Amino acid sequence: MIPTRLRQWPFWAMLRKEFIQMRRDRLTLAMMIGIPAIQLVLFGYAIQTEVRHLPTLVLDESRTSESRALVHTILNTGNFDLRGEVQDKAVMATRIARGDARAGIIIPPDFTRDLKRGVTATAQVVVDASDPLAANAAIAGAAQAGLVRGRTLLAQRGVRPPIEVRVRPWFNPAVRSAVYIVPGIIGVLLSLTMVLINSMAVVREREGGTLEQLIVTPIDKTSLMLGKIVPFLLVGYVQVSIILLLGRLLFHVPIQGSLALLYVTTFPFIVANLAIGLFVSTLVRTQAQAMQLGFLFLLPNILMSGFMFPREAMPQAAQWIAALLPLTYFLDILRGVLLKGLPWQGLVEDTMILVLFSVVFVVLSVRRFHKSLD
Amino acid sequence: MTSTPPALAVQAIALRRTFGAVVAVDGLDLAIGRGEIFGLLGPNGSGKTTAIRMLTGLLAPTSGTATIAGVDIVAQPERVRRVIGYMSQRFGLYGDLTVQENLRFYSGMYGLVGREGRQRVEELLADLRLGARRDQLTATLSGGWKQRLALACATVHKPELVFLDEPTAGVDPSSRRHFWDLIRERAAQGMTVLLTTHYMDEAEQCHRLAFLSRGHLIGVGTPREITTRFQLPTIEDVFIELQRRDEAEHPRDEAAA
Numbered sequence: 094m095i096p097t098r099l100r101q102w103p104f105w106a107m108l109r110k111e112f113i114q115m116r117r118d119r120l121t122l123a124m125m126i127g128i129p130a131i132q133l134v135l136f137g138y139a140i141q142t143e144v145r146h147l148p149t150l151v152l153d154e155s156r157t158s159e160s161r162a163l164v165h166t167i168l169n170t171g172n173f174d175l176r177g178e179v180q181d182k183a184v185m186a187t188r189i190a191r192g193d194a195r196a197g198i199i200i201p202p203d204f205t206r207d208l209k210r211g212v213t214a215t216a217q218v219v220v221d222a223s224d225p226l227a228a229n230a231a232i233a234g235a236a237q238a239g240l241v242r243g244r245t246l247l248a249q250r251g252v253r254p255p256i257e258v259r260v261r262p263w264f265n266p267a268v269r270s271a272v273y274i275v276p277g278i279i280g281v282l283l284s285l286t287m288v289l290i291n292s293m294a295v296v297r298e299r300e301g302g303t304l305e306q307l308i309v310t311p312i313d314k315t316s317l318m319l320g321k322i323v324p325f326l327l328v329g330y331v332q333v334s335i336i337l338l339l340g341r342l343l344f345h346v347p348i349q350g351s352l353a354l355l356y357v358t359t360f361p362f363i364v365a366n367l368a369i370g371l372f373v374s375t376l377v378r379t380q381a382q383a384m385q386l387g388f389l390f391l392l393p394n395i396l397m398s399g400f401m402f403p404r405e406a407m408p409q410a411a412q413w414i415a416a417l418l419p420l421t422y423f424l425d426i427l428r429g430v431l432l433k434g435l436p437w438q439g440l441v442e443d444t445m446i447l448v449l450f451s452v453v454f455v456v457l458s459v460r461r462f463h464k465s466l467d
Numbered sequence: 468m469t470s471t472p473p474a475l476a477v478q479a480i481a482l483r484r485t486f487g488a489v490v491a492v493d494g495l496d497l498a499i500g501r502g503e504i505f506g507l508l509g510p511n512g513s514g515k516t517t518a519i520r521m522l523t524g525l526l527a528p529t530s531g532t533a534t535i536a537g538v539d540i541v542a543q544p545e546r547v548r549r550v551i552g553y554m555s556q557r558f559g560l561y562g563d564l565t566v567q568e569n570l571r572f573y574s575g576m577y578g579l580v581g582r583e584g585r586q587r588v589e590e591l592l593a594d595l596r597l598g599a600r601r602d603q604l605t606a607t608l609s610g611g612w613k614q615r616l617a618l619a620c621a622t623v624h625k626p627e628l629v630f631l632d633e634p635t636a637g638v639d640p641s642s643r644r645h646f647w648d649l650i651r652e653r654a655a656q657g658m659t660v661l662l663t664t665h666y667m668d669e670a671e672q673c674h675r676l677a678f679l680s681r682g683h684l685i686g687v688g689t690p691r692e693i694t695t696r697f698q699l700p701t702i703e704d705v706f707i708e709l710q711r712r713d714e715a716e717h718p719r720d721e722a723a724a
Contacts, residue, residue: 106575110564117563306559306620309523310576311548464544466525 103312107320115324122328125290129282129332130339133275137344140274140401144230147195147220149173150185155204163216166242167198172234189221196220196231208246264349264432272347275340276427277400280420282336283329283359284366284394290328291370292383294321295462300380308464318458322367329363330356349434358426358440361447365419368454375461394420419450476501476628476659477522479533484517484526491517493682495531499675501627504650504660506670508702509679510710515663516556518679519630522661523553536627549577552621552629556636556663558613562606566597566616569605570623577624591619595649611642618649622658629653631662635669647672667703678706680713 115122149168153160168175176194179185185197199217207214218235222228244254265272298304307317333356340346369390377383395401397411398420404412415421422443429435429443477499484492492514499505507515520526522533524544533540535547560569570591574584592598595615600608605616614634621629631650635643647669654660654674662673670676671690678686686693686709690702697705 100580101578103576103578105580106572109575110561110568110572113568114561114563301562302555302557302559303561304559305525305555305557306553306617307576309525309548309551309553310573311545311578312576464524465527466520467527 102316103310104316104319107312107316108323111320111324115328121290125286125328126331126335128286129336132282133278133336133339134343136278136281137271137275137340140270143268143270144224144227145171146174147172147227147231148176148193149196149198150176150188150194151178151198151200152180152182152185153178153198153200154202155200157205159205159208160200160216163200163204163238163242164198167218167235167238170234170238172230173198185219189219192221194221195224195227271344272432273428274401275336275344275346276431277424278340279333279336280362280398280423280427281395281400283332283363283423284420285391286332287325287329287363287366288370288373288390289384289387290325291321291367292373292377292387293380294371295374296377296380296383299378305466314459314462314464318371318455318462321371322364322455325367326360326363329367330359333359346431348431350430350436354437354440355427355430358430358444358447359423361444361451362419362423362426365447365450365454368451368458369419371458372454372461375458394418397421399424419447422446474501475499475534476503476536477505477533477661479518479522480531482518482521482531482533483529484514484521485529490682492521495679495682495684497533497677497684499659499661501659502654502657503674504654504662504672506673506676507661507663507679508670508676508706509663512681513679514682515679516632517682519553519632519661519663523551523630524548549624550627552624552626554614554617554621554629554631554634556632558617560605560613560617560620563604565602565604566608567592567601569616569620573620574623579624587623591623595619611638611646614638614642614646615649618646622653626658628659628661631660633663633665635664635666643669667701667706670702670706676702678709680710685709685713 151164153164167173173196179188179197182199185194185199188194189197197217197219199219201215201217204214204216216239218231220228220231247254262268295304298307337346337348337352341348370387373383373386373390377386393414397404397407397415398418399415400420404415404421407415425443426440429439475498477497479495479497482492482495482497483490495514495518507518509515517526521528522535522540524540524547528541536550538546538550540547561572564572567588570588571584574580574587579587592601595618597612597616597619600612605613608616618629618631618634621631635646638646643666650660650662651672662669664670673690675687675689676693677684686696686705688696693705694700694702697708699705699708
């Protein structure tokens with residue numbers, strides 16, 4: 094038998110009411126499910142951090158088979174696309190500055206002569222480094238091409254390089270950014286929708302006039318707050334499942350670890366974000382304010398949590414901010430489970446921190462909220 | 468709760484509430500007996516709603532005290548909430564819930580669940596003749612039906628005292644008459660009713676009246692006492708006369724406004 098006190102807890106009535114309202118609000122429900130799908134496709138296809146096919150100009154002043162072989166090797170890395178040949182450094186400079194091309198390959202006249210004399214022959218790759226990502230791609234491509242071509246020439250002379258370093262990309266063998274980005278999208282979208290939905294929760298009742306009628310009843314603050322959290326847990330899980338499924342179908346994101354483990358560790362993350370949204374809701378007076386504050390919270394989530402840029406590269410202050418975001422820990426969990434197949438032992442710390450976030454913000458919301466119109 | 472029930476449903480002593488520099492309610496003393504229909508009259512901005520919000524625990528008094536059925540509103544607001552019902556001036560039920568769902572929700576707030584809760588909801592649906600509209604979305608009800616449902620929700624737990632803030636504003640005459648039948652029925656069963664209104668025909672149906680102007684009480688009594696005391700034919704005449712006098716005594720406020 095369920096104790097009478099528990100059956101009479103206003104929480105159940107609150108929960109029931111929230112579910113009915115959620116079911117009736119078809120548009121919001123459709124958005125909560127449709128938006129993750131659209132965002133995933135947008136993010137997944139648009140965010141490509143590997144830069145390929147830089148439009149490239151060639152200035153070959155050597156004009157020998159050796160120089161042509163080097164140009165060919167550089168283009169073969171796939172990081173450069175031949176845009177045209179030029180006869181003059183000044184022309185090349187103008188066209189790169191104009192944006193016609195992002196890189197240039199310059200082979201000096203004495204290239205082949207140096208090569209034949211046994212002196213190190215030099216070639217130049219210039220790159221428009223205003224975009225560092227593009228510059229990195231050019232630098233890596235040029236270095237790789239130089240190495241390959243050099244090794245081929247040494248082999249012809251019967252010499253082998255004394256050292257060779259082989260890189261093995263673990264967990265993402267093809268080094269595709271989608272594999273890195275898509276698990277992150279699960280976290281970012283959950284944060285986005287959960288925080289925004291719940292930041293509206295209390296204010297909407299306040300603006301709609303229903304809060305005044307509600308708080309003259311003996312409902313306890315915990316019932317009110319939990320009633321706003323529990324229904325959306327379900328929405329959160331639906332979102333996770335949609336993104337995982339689409340991520341698998343469209344982007345071939347691996348699922349190395351246990352899905353059950355992922356679903357369990359997702360729980361405190363969703364609760365933490367709903368609680369943060371609820372806390373925002375207790376701070377503001379209007380839905381417009383809630384929106385602004387919600388977005389203020391989401392920006393650092395996208396920029397600093399490690400969703401797009403590695404945290405290791407950030408200055409210390411940014412890393413401290415990152416440490417205050419639930420998403421930071423959830424990204425470790427997501428990538429750990431999906432890409433690395435981590436067992437539960439590897440997730441305990443991150444999960445515990447998320448549980449802590451949840452408890453802190455639920456408690457803060459309950460304490461911030463007052464059953465009065467003051 | 469207490470062995471001897473207090474004789475007074477409401478006792479307010481020197482209730483005062485300010486919003487910044489504005490004094491909304493100033494030194495309000497009230498004593499309302501059980502089963503009374505008590506009308507709070509006064510022009511817009513006279514402090515009626517603020518007074519009710521303090522008595523229902525929605526606003527904390529700046530100073531002064533009040534007890535509801537013997538329970539202190541500042542010290543034990545949650546105990547007060549169990550014995551009162553409230554209809555806010557602005558319609559406050561959930562428009563996206565049906566009539567029945569709103570009733571079930573509010574009965575759940577008071578711990579009326581399971582068979583007990585269902586019985587109470589059925590009773591109210593029958594009592595207020597809302598049965599035919601039980602599955603209608605509340606937002607689509609007309610004004611009169613909305614107010615009737617709001618009264619049902621406010622009295623779902625059979626409170627000792629119900630506060631009705633302009634319950635009949637914007638409601639057609641026949642709905643108003645029916646609404647008053649419901650009020651009288653409840654008062655006859657021992658429920659105390661404190662209401663505000665701008666309709667003088669409704670004021671005359673109250674057992675006792677209190678006039679508020681600019682936050683303070685300027686007269687209390689039965690409708691007959693009041694008309695006799697002021698030697699004026701109707702409550703409406705008294706209302707206008709009292710307001711005129713009060714404003715004549717405080718010309719500064721008028722200039723400030």
